[in-house]
Amino acid sequence: MVTAKIWLSELGLRGLRRLEPAKRPTTVGILAFETARTMSLLLSLYNSLTDSEIRALRLDVFRSEGVRYLNSTDEGFLLNLACSERIENLDRVALAVSRLGKKCQAPELQGFDKIYDDLKIGSVDVMKLGFPEKKISQKIQKIEKLISATAELYSGLEFLNEMEASERKLQQWKSYSGPIQAEAKSNPDQFLRKLALQRKHVGRMRAGSLWNQPLEKIVPIMARLICNVFARICIVFGPYVSDLPHVVSDGRVLFIASPQRQFDDTGRSAPSCYTSAPLERSVAKDVIIRSSGPIPQKPNSVGVNIFRNRKPKQQETTSLWLGFGSEERRRISRKRNPVTKEASKSTLGGSGLSSRYATVISVAERLVRCPDLVDDGTREELYEMLPAAVRVAVNTRLRGLRRCVGLGPSDADDWREALERMMDWLGPMAHSTLRWETERTYEQQRFDSRPTVLLLQTLYFSDREKTEAAIVELLVGLSCICRYTNTSSACSSQGLMS
Known part of the structure; x- marks a missing residue:
């Protein structure tokens, strides 16, 4: 106290x-x-x-x-x-x-x-x-100005580092006739003038940023x-x-x-x-x-x-x-x-599968929007991302559909509509998961003051059984679309997961 x-x-x-x-x-x-x-x-x-x-x-x-x-x-x-x-x-x-x-x-x-x-x-x-x-808005504006100036300084220093690396190569070329970048080789004097101007510019940016505060x-x-x-x-x-x-x-x-x-x-x-x-x-x-x-x-x-x-x-x-x-x-x-410890083993976060399933859903969403992108490589890549239990569930469902009588090309439109409705609520969850990970992966380079994605908006706390059931439906529907619309020769005979 x-x-x-x-x-x-x-x-x-x-x-x-x-x-x-x-x-x-x-x-x-x-x-x-x-x-x-x-x-x-x-x-x-x-x-x-x-x-x-x-x-x-x-x-x-x-x-x-x-x-x-x-x-x-x-x-x-x-x-x-x-x-x-x-x-x-x-x-x-x-x-x-x-x-x-x-x-x-x-x-x-x-x-x-x-x-x-x-x-x-x-x-x-x-x-x-x-x-x-009454003073918060004024302080916020001041902080935003300092952040913006410091972000500009960060970019200016990166560009200056690249130019100074080229300058060192120029000195080596003059001394040992070593390789040099085309810009510096064609006009070394002009390059050195640009370098001097950049150093002055960085000095001015440093004065207005957090550096000198x-x-x-x-x-x-x-x-x-x-x-x-x-x-x-x-x-x-x-x-x-x-x-x-x-x-x-x-x-x-x-x-x-x-x-x-x-x-x-x-x-x-x-x-x-x-x-x-x-x-x-x-x-x-x-x-x-x-x-x-x-x-x-x-x-x-x-x-x-x-x-x-x-x-x-x-x-x-x-x-x-x-x-x-x-x-x-x-x-x-x-x-x-920690909020990540709140996920039980029955959730994707507790099972360590949230990132993988988010990637699967994002790839499948892209293929649903454009089935022409489905080829052998994409099909194999998507299949390798799935755990063994989900692979078995998809293949079992596909075999059951092949035994059904009356399935034909007209069913492709129904499948597409159903998958699009599913992606309306499943897609945002997958995108939020990938965005949440990206925001923390590149946090060291982040100067953005916008609100970040919350973990509850992602697949981290999603029920594993329900999510896997939705993914099975998604992949089976995608396989049927590819099979019955004949948009890809790779899908016309065996289906996506066959």
Whole structure:
């Protein structure tokens, strides 16, 4: 709590203390790109928690047929998954900011990790840590400008590195008559002039980017925005996630509610398991999700919890709570399993098959749209991606169809319509899975502040039995389309999986 009090006084209301003239502030320097990527992830989290994004999550994602059919119809379970993933990403941002804070001179920045721990257990006042609502948009614009300038510097340095590599080859060619690029060989003087201009351009970009910004100025901005993001997470997901401090709003400022309000709300208990819709049923798009609360038409600009069914009482909004009241609750609040660990063995994520099946579905979708692309190589590649059990199921289904009387070319149109309807809800799940993996694979080069895909939108939590049944239907239908339309000689005799 000592560190928290220091931070409250230094960052909460009065800002950072001025450095002594004898001490020279440390600039971000080579850490500019890592800092810009951390800022991008922080802005991505902030943008994903806006009222419009939360409304889309609840009305579009939770009600999508793929999520309801393969993942879960339990809104409380989905809310817990979304919250856990956002908290994990915020933890990563806070860890990066803590590392940067260790390089600062101010003790309140060096102890940000302790402040963040206290923030997560509700023992510090979020109202005094984060930015006031009227200043957030200004800070966001400033951060976006710095990210954009740093991204340009990153591209400029890459181009400069390529030119300097060509310059080294030019020097080698002059000394040893070695090979050299055509541009430099044809006009070395012009190339050297371009290189000098590029170096000056990089110098100007470095001056306007995070490179020359003092850490004592950048770290507090990120640290305080982390507090705003965490407060927003508590407002949005607090009623359904039991280990989050209960932050409420009276329309002007944010408060931490009393512990009675924190733990007496029965609507916040989350289920320990989930069930997806039955295999035979199709979910209508306008179905009303059970246990859903009303959505206000005009949300408050401070950040309204659209999942709440009733407004907080006046005496509850004006009270401040600075702790759970017991060490056990503190210990529970610190323990949060990674969201990927929530997948059971009956799901694709728990079986390690989500990525493979997403690729299978994406390839099959492309072939359904254009059967002319099916050839021996594509057919063999698709077949090798399938586990042995799915191969057996596909071949068994195909043999059963060949024994049926009355199947002919006219059935191809029916199969195509059926597969297109299936791909309307199965395809987005596969694309989200591949996009989720791509966003994390190329995260080191990412300067994008758009909201990322949530794991609950992917095949990770999909029921394995239902997904495999859908894939079998998809591949059998594709085989029949190829066989009866005669669009490919490779498909005309044996079918796709024969």
